[in-house]
């Protein structure tokens with residue numbers, strides 16, 4: 012054993028972690044090395060030597076026992092072992108990982124220590140990935156803050172990240188957006204958030220300004236809250252009654268509570284005639300009130316009820332919540348600005364319905380589409396008599412329709428939209444945030460005046476265009492909030508948007524991951540983008556990693572819930588991998604990459620992990636499968652053609668570093684980006700020495716599966732060649748058996764089959780794939796030999812597969828409940844509303860016009876038409 016080499020390696024690793032090397036602008040970073048490249052080269056060389064040395068250790072078993080009988084050897088091993096453990100501990104500590112590798116008393120066994128190493132490797136690799144991304148221009152450090160990959164449009168996100176705020180320092184800006192330390196407002200909500208997979212039912216329970224009374228379902232608390240189990244009747248009867256009642260109210264439950272009022276709203280002449288624009292007050296001279304108590308809210312409402320118009324806007328947060336949370340409401344009158352803390356007053360906000368549903372008061376919004384939904388969802392507030400300046404902007408055909416453009420255009424105000432994506436849950440609000448929020452409504456009424464005038468001028472005083480804006484606004488106020496409902500096909504909708512063609516296994520993975528993240532997001536009240544961003548879900552589906560670490564490697568940064576549940580995810584991916592591929596897919600894959608069938612996978616592997624090698628090395632057992640020339644790595648051939656090797660060499664690599672950069676893009680890279688690229692390339696595979704390239708190729712090629720590396724890898728509990736071969740052999744046998752059975756069955760059913768159209772389809776498919784493969788088809792001998800298109804749609808993989816796969820997994824997955832998702836299983840709670848069952852029916856019913864309501868007797872619960880002068884405080888029923 013070359014101990015000096017080992018020491019060399021340990022020093023390198025101990026002093027400087029690999030990620031640090033990306034900080035090129037600090038020459039002191041790698042003392043004794045002229046640049047990062049030299050340092051990296053040296054580092055890789057040292058790692059190589061160390062690995063070689065470890066491969067040279069006596070093998071476990073007789074050989075080792077024999078040497079160990081010499082006290083000198085024993086002593087040497089112990090001291091070197093301690094040194095290595097110290098070195099590893101130091102590296103782990105350096106990265107802030109748990110490390111008591113040396114503390115033998117605290118650890119029961121190798122297994123636990125192994126876990127420590129695996130965890131640390133994950134942490135370190137993740138950090139490397141992040142730093143390389145950063146060096147490459149992808150600034151990840153600020154990304155988790157934003158709903159990146161979750162909320163389009165990305166441009167806004169990045170522009171926010173890039174723009175330096177003049178008023179606040181960089182760190183302040185970061186802090187402002189940093190969502191990590193913000194307490195979850197949900198915890199304070201009096202009424203818990205309802206994320207269940209059931210359609211949204213309006214929150215309204217009292218209807219001010221009603222022309223048509225509120226259906227009894229909403230106004231009668233008893234009906235709403237009564238549960239079948241509360242009834243003093245036998246259970247079966249209770250269920251029946253409950254069902255009947257629900258059925259009876261289903262129309263009302265999903266109707267827009269103010270549909271009738273909005274439908275019958277007529278724009279008054281004064282609102283259709285040219286106004287005298289009323290200039291806004293200067294911000295500095297305008298009173299600003301921060302409303303966060305019920306009393307303040309009530310008096311605000313009373314104030315609003317006396318007005319003819321006011322401007323409204325909302326700020327919203329959607330990253331750390333499943334449905335989203337309205338965090339702030341801004342209201343501006345001609346005289347005053349108000350900022351309402353809707354996190355604090357969430358359960359009381361409905362009070363404002365008196366002014367918001369008053370048809371005599373115009374509510375001016377800019378781009379109200381989302382606001383209308385958020386108001387319903389969080390507060391049960393409905394808007395009657397809306398004017399949307401965004402719609403006006405469209406009608407006027409302005410250059411751009413954003414609020415900042417309108418403010419510039421009409422008020423010559425430079426607004427700063429950067430705070431739009433701030434984390435609005437933050438309390439207390441910063442001054443900048445308050446300023447931003449306030450200016451979102453402050454100018455709105457003046458803009459409303461100007462736009463109305465302009466809309467009339469546009470049509471030479473004819474109200475047509477203005478009327479159309481009122482109508483468009485009406486349509487928006489009629490929007491109904493629709494809760495995201497998970498169905499068995501939801502994933503397809505998203506998958507189609509990805510514009511990626513997935514094979515059966517990949518699509519299965521996508522489906523399972525989609526179900527997993529939906530369930531978890533609802534459960535934890537997080538956005539799906541927080542649980543697992545779609546681009547990571549895509550990556551995992553594409554790669555189908557074999558190991559849990561591979562899943563981690565697909566994610567950068569690793570979402571906390573992914574890390575927490577990586578074993579469940581691993582199980583899902585495994586399940587997907589067990590799906591049989593369609594023949595066409597097998598063929599397509601071969602044409603694409605000349606790769607084995609089970610190819611797409613994360614190839615993150617340790618230096619002692621020979622599983623990669625064995626994967627391509629193991630002879631094909633799946634029918635029709637024939638990988639690239641087998642056995643090259645371990646063949647006895649000493650002269651291996653270079654081109655063969657390069658094709659192999661390209662395959663195994665760590666995909667965490669895979670950053671698709673087109674050739675063209677590469678040309679336009681800056682100096683530092685090029686440097687980052689080079690570093691990335693040098694990290695393409697730090698374990699390149701294990702691949703058939705350069706000097707190591709031939710040496711490694713001579714190694715057989717019984718080599719020392721193999722032995723070590725077994726000790727490290729990584730998948731060995733032998734095991735995989737056994738597994739494959741078992742698979743082969745099972746396949747063969749299955750094939751026989753299928754063929755027998757086929758013979759028996761042949762006459763039937765031929766009369767079925769299916770056969771034609773299958774045959775066409777076979778013929779087509781034959782065409783498609785062309786010359787390459789000869790690479791697939793089993794294809795040629797096949798006379799019948801068989802097992803194309805095999806339902807299940809051979810049963811022998813599962814146990815063999817499991818024998819590698821130290822975790823007990825049998826306890827996992829995730830199988831629930833396997834077939835998009837029905838909700839176990841049958842009493843729950845089934846969105847699919849009732850969805851269409853109720854939708855159809857919405858379309859019906861207002862129907863005569865039998866429950867007119869409930870009028871007393873509703874407000875009569877006309878303005879209410881009653882003291883508000885006393886008339887609102889307590890919730």
Ligand code: AMP
Pocket residue numbers: 162163164167324325326327328329377378431432435451
């Ligand atoms: P605004 O209407 O500009 O006041 O925006 C209201 C809320 O919508 C903000 O608080 C954000 O939560 C959200 N929002 C607005 N624009 C975007 C965007 N481009 N991307 C993501 N969220 C947005």
Ligand code: MN
Pocket residue numbers: 324325377378382
């Ligand atoms: Mn808005």
Ligand code: ZN
Pocket residue numbers: 324325326448451
């Ligand atoms: Zn806003």
